[in-house]
Amino acid sequence: MLENYSPKIRKALKGIKIGDRISITKGKKKYEGLLMPRTETGDSNCIVLKLDNGYNIGVRSEGKIKIEKSKKPEPKEIKEELEFELGKEKFKKIKFDPKKPKVSLIMTGGTIISKVDYKTGGVRALEKPEELLTNIPELRDIANMKDILSPFKKMSEDLNYKDWQILAKLTAKELNKNQGVIITQGTDTLHFTSAVLSFMLKNLYKPVVFTASQRSSDRGSTDAFMNLICSAHTAVSDIGEVGVCMHATTDDHYCFLIRGTKVRKMHSTRRDAFRSINEIPLAKIWPNGKIDILNENYKKRKDEKVVADIKFEPKVALLKAYPGSEPEILEFLVKKGYKGFVIEGTGMGHVPTRAEKTWIPTIKKLIKDGIPVVIAPQTIYGRINTNVYSYLRVLFHEAKAIPAEDMLPETAYLKLGWVLGHTKNLEKVREMMLTNIAGEITKRTELDTFLV
Amino acid sequence: MLENYSPKIRKALKGIKIGDRISITKGKKKYEGLLMPRTETGDSNCIVLKLDNGYNIGVRSEGKIKIEKSKKPEPKEIKEELEFELGKEKFKKIKFDPKKPKVSLIMTGGTIISKVDYKTGGVRALEKPEELLTNIPELRDIANMKDILSPFKKMSEDLNYKDWQILAKLTAKELNKNQGVIITQGTDTLHFTSAVLSFMLKNLYKPVVFTASQRSSDRGSTDAFMNLICSAHTAVSDIGEVGVCMHATTDDHYCFLIRGTKVRKMHSTRRDAFRSINEIPLAKIWPNGKIDILNENYKKRKDEKVVADIKFEPKVALLKAYPGSEPEILEFLVKKGYKGFVIEGTGMGHVPTRAEKTWIPTIKKLIKDGIPVVIAPQTIYGRINTNVYSYLRVLFHEAKAIPAEDMLPETAYLKLGWVLGHTKNLEKVREMMLTNIAGEITKRTELDTFLV
Numbered sequence: 001m002l003e004n005y006s007p008k009i010r011k012a013l014k015g016i017k018i019g020d021r022i023s024i025t026k027g028k029k030k031y032e033g034l035l036m037p038r039t040e041t042g043d044s045n046c047i048v049l050k051l052d053n054g055y056n057i058g059v060r061s062e063g064k065i066k067i068e069k070s071k072k073p074e075p076k077e078i079k080e081e082l083e084f085e086l087g088k089e090k091f092k093k094i095k096f097d098p099k100k101p102k103v104s105l106i107m108t109g110g111t112i113i114s115k116v117d118y119k120t121g122g123v124r125a126l127e128k129p130e131e132l133l134t135n136i137p138e139l140r141d142i143a144n145m146k147d148i149l150s151p152f153k154k155m156s157e158d159l160n161y162k163d164w165q166i167l168a169k170l171t172a173k174e175l176n177k178n179q180g181v182i183i184t185q186g187t188d189t190l191h192f193t194s195a196v197l198s199f200m201l202k203n204l205y206k207p208v209v210f211t212a213s214q215r216s217s218d219r220g221s222t223d224a225f226m227n228l229i230c231s232a233h234t235a236v237s238d239i240g241e242v243g244v245c246m247h248a249t250t251d252d253h254y255c256f257l258i259r260g261t262k263v264r265k266m267h268s269t270r271r272d273a274f275r276s277i278n279e280i281p282l283a284k285i286w287p288n289g290k291i292d293i294l295n296e297n298y299k300k301r302k303d304e305k306v307v308a309d310i311k312f313e314p315k316v317a318l319l320k321a322y323p324g325s326e327p328e329i330l331e332f333l334v335k336k337g338y339k340g341f342v343i344e345g346t347g348m349g350h351v352p353t354r355a356e357k358t359w360i361p362t363i364k365k366l367i368k369d370g371i372p373v374v375i376a377p378q379t380i381y382g383r384i385n386t387n388v389y390s391y392l393r394v395l396f397h398e399a400k401a402i403p404a405e406d407m408l409p410e411t412a413y414l415k416l417g418w419v420l421g422h423t424k425n426l427e428k429v430r431e432m433m434l435t436n437i438a439g440e441i442t443k444r445t446e447l448d449t450f451l452v
Numbered sequence: 453m454l455e456n457y458s459p460k461i462r463k464a465l466k467g468i469k470i471g472d473r474i475s476i477t478k479g480k481k482k483y484e485g486l487l488m489p490r491t492e493t494g495d496s497n498c499i500v501l502k503l504d505n506g507y508n509i510g511v512r513s514e515g516k517i518k519i520e521k522s523k524k525p526e527p528k529e530i531k532e533e534l535e536f537e538l539g540k541e542k543f544k545k546i547k548f549d550p551k552k553p554k555v556s557l558i559m560t561g562g563t564i565i566s567k568v569d570y571k572t573g574g575v576r577a578l579e580k581p582e583e584l585l586t587n588i589p590e591l592r593d594i595a596n597m598k599d600i601l602s603p604f605k606k607m608s609e610d611l612n613y614k615d616w617q618i619l620a621k622l623t624a625k626e627l628n629k630n631q632g633v634i635i636t637q638g639t640d641t642l643h644f645t646s647a648v649l650s651f652m653l654k655n656l657y658k659p660v661v662f663t664a665s666q667r668s669s670d671r672g673s674t675d676a677f678m679n680l681i682c683s684a685h686t687a688v689s690d691i692g693e694v695g696v697c698m699h700a701t702t703d704d705h706y707c708f709l710i711r712g713t714k715v716r717k718m719h720s721t722r723r724d725a726f727r728s729i730n731e732i733p734l735a736k737i738w739p740n741g742k743i744d745i746l747n748e749n750y751k752k753r754k755d756e757k758v759v760a761d762i763k764f765e766p767k768v769a770l771l772k773a774y775p776g777s778e779p780e781i782l783e784f785l786v787k788k789g790y791k792g793f794v795i796e797g798t799g800m801g802h803v804p805t806r807a808e809k810t811w812i813p814t815i816k817k818l819i820k821d822g823i824p825v826v827i828a829p830q831t832i833y834g835r836i837n838t839n840v841y842s843y844l845r846v847l848f849h850e851a852k853a854i855p856a857e858d859m860l861p862e863t864a865y866l867k868l869g870w871v872l873g874h875t876k877n878l879e880k881v882r883e884m885m886l887t888n889i890a891g892e893i894t895k896r897t898e899l900d901t902f903l904v
């Protein structure tokens with residue numbers, strides 16, 4: 001475990017091992033704490049200590065330094081924290097209260113079940129996802145979460161339609177015996193999974209709560225605990241929809257519950273990265289259990305049997321139209337067996353038209369051949385308009401492209417895959433794409449939904 | 453001009469023509485105003501009147517209605533407004549003050565030089581872009597804008613690198629004789645053009661202000677006038693950069709000036725659609741000429757000769773990686789002669805890796821063959837991180853993909869085209885992509901730049 005320290009440091013640390021309490025005297029200063037492992041990167045002459053306040057500091061070895069084993073015993077909680085960071089902690093068995101409402105927890109992968117890897121400075125998966133729960137005793141007061149399932153462990157960028165089908169089937173099964181389901185995965189594609197499950201779970205009137213974390217649970221700034229606590233409150237609430245429950249702000253105040261088809265990861269790292277697009281979030285969920293409904297337009301819990309309707313056509317592509325883009329990709333993908341396209345158009349839905357490489361004839365031909373082409377808003381916020389400009393009228397009324405209305409491009413992509421799983425009839429596809437199925441199309445956008 | 457009215461209405465309007473002042477008595481109500489043309493869509497039994505307050509209303513013909521020519525003369529300004537809407541107004545010759553600082557105005561197309569077309573309900577181009585200026589007398593007090601150029605008239609989705617090259621050359625020429633340049637185009641791809649000109653204008657120390665409008669100038673809610681006035685103030689200011697000057701809020705209070713490489717159209721229709729991504733806007737520009745600098749990190753005006761460095765490789769593609777996406781598009785495009793790629797990765801820069809169709813081997817092969825692959829953040833806000841997860845390390849350190857840092861995907865696309873116009877040497881390309889050239893890379897992102 002001393003492997004990333006320089007030979008000089010390793011020599012000075014002879015007889016001392018990771019986790020030992022030591023003191024370092026450097027000039028007039030004395031540092032005391034537990035010796036920590038180093039990451040592969042950074043200054044290998046810098047000794048990492050965990051102080052009694054829980055923080056880690058680096059003490060650079062330069063000039064004269066003296067290192068000794070400390071005689072003072074360390075505080076118990078610090079020892080425990082170190083063991084957790086080193087992955088050595090002994091887990092208490094989790095006891096749930098059988099009188100609480102039953103909620104199933106489906107865990108698949110991602111930062112929420114990871115911890116910092118001191119070897120690389122990166123993160124690695126917890127060996128047992130249940131480890132996480134032992135650190136959140138609050139959950140036991142909310143729900144009986146003894147049904148913990150882990151159908152697969154994958155990074156979220158690697159999920160595909162087969163994983164979504166597994167999740168939908170498992171979720172339906174769990175929902176039909178318990179009060180709600182919480183699903184955790186990596187944040188990157190959380191909004192893809194929440195959208196596709198919104199379509200796959202038919203006759204849904206119970207909460208399906210997606211959550212995740214942007215910072216692993218072994219970091220002081222982790223969002224995992226509050227997100228899981230708020231998700232548990234949501235899972236026993238009266239909101240019978242698929243939603244994403246994540247930090248609303250950078251503080252640990254409350255979470256937003258956002259409809260599964262209207263949510264997007266809008267920042268690579270912030271804890272409040274998930275935002276509601278083109279409608280206000282369904283609710284504020286406070287860690288103490290208070291739920292402030294923000295959007296009255298939600299489905300209420302009912303005791304109905306949910307059905308997993310998982311037919312899905314994976315040969316759908318999500319592409320971008322932009323100045324300089326060429327439509328020949330479409331024809332190439334059709335030859336490769338693709339059955340439908342979602343194109344992110346500019347502004348209200350434009351594609352290059354009078355440009356050197358014009359898109360409309362290609363789109364028109366594909367649609368004539370029975371392959372649906374949906375145009376979604378590249379601006380993310382806002383909606384497609386099929387009338388304002390003359391080439392919008394040509395694209396939508398003459399070539400018969402399908403407007404995604406105010407659907408997110410990602411949601412339109414998953415909806416089209418799901419619709420094509422059910423029918424290849426173009427008129428039927430158009431009708432289903434233009435019909436609101438799971439809150440993905442909002443007829444009128446309220447003014448206060450931009451960048452909130 | 454009565455063509456979109458129903459036969460019944462046309463009969464009732466016998467002897468009356470568009471623009472005539474009429475009164476309609478319907479039950480106990482009486483409406484008086486100028487008869488307006490109808491659009492193709494909507495209720496052809498509804499008579500459109502322009503009231504004396506300037507608003508248009510529709511009066512549905514049902515039950516007993518009486519239509520008469522009115523004897524009361526209409527207010528002069530209403531007559532003028534109607535003439536403008538009908539495209540019949542007589543233009544005053546524009547007189548500029550030769551003592552004011554000289555600013556060139558380059559107009560290319562888009563909503564800012566359009567007006568509502570009453571035939572289709574859509575918009576069509578003004579015949580002469582100068583028409584617009586006659587309606588903004590304030591401009592004459594700010595600058596001498598007699599140099600009005602219109603190198604081409606195109607919808608913004610149709611622009612390509614040749615247009616950008618024409619604009620860059622023309623802008624450099626104008627800047628070397630005048631104090632600043634204002635460029636107008638359609639909003640859809642305004643941020644593409646502002647980004648590419650940021651790279652093409654070398655040794656730039658004068659303002660190049662891009663502006664546009666989301667609502668045409670014949671609508672009461674137009675943003676064209678205030679955007680142009682604020683752009684004129686910017687063009688004579690001490691800010692020596694390429695920027696986009698558009699409404700900051702939905703009110704007509706002030707504009708934001710946003711750096712040309714850090715701006716994105718984030719809403720399909722709102723007047724405040726243009727937002728600064730990953731840095732605060734450069735300044736608030738008030739229509740009265742007040743300029744509040746928000747970001748001190750800008751280049752100041754200097755009397756230097758600007759050079760148009762327009763070499764550009766158009767064979768670059770901007771693609772998206774997402775669950776279910778397949779990397780074979782890359783190989784197809786390479787065969788088609790493509791020289792480089794920008795891929796929008798998920799989260800901190802992931803591409804599907806352990807998925808059925810893994811991207812990393814394809815990317816690695818392309819890079820080995822000398823074709824640069826840049827990974828940009830699909831989340832829009834935030835930045836690429838090459839270390840946190842193990843597959844990020846494989847993608848960036850082993851396969852040698854180039855991280856876009858906190859660059860917008862659109863900016864990365866234009867930068868890569870411009871860089872490849874200068875060198876095909878992979879190491880040189882990497883170095884240039886990782887070097888901040890025109891404010892496109894911010895080393896540290898301030899906390900208060902998310903969704904503002």
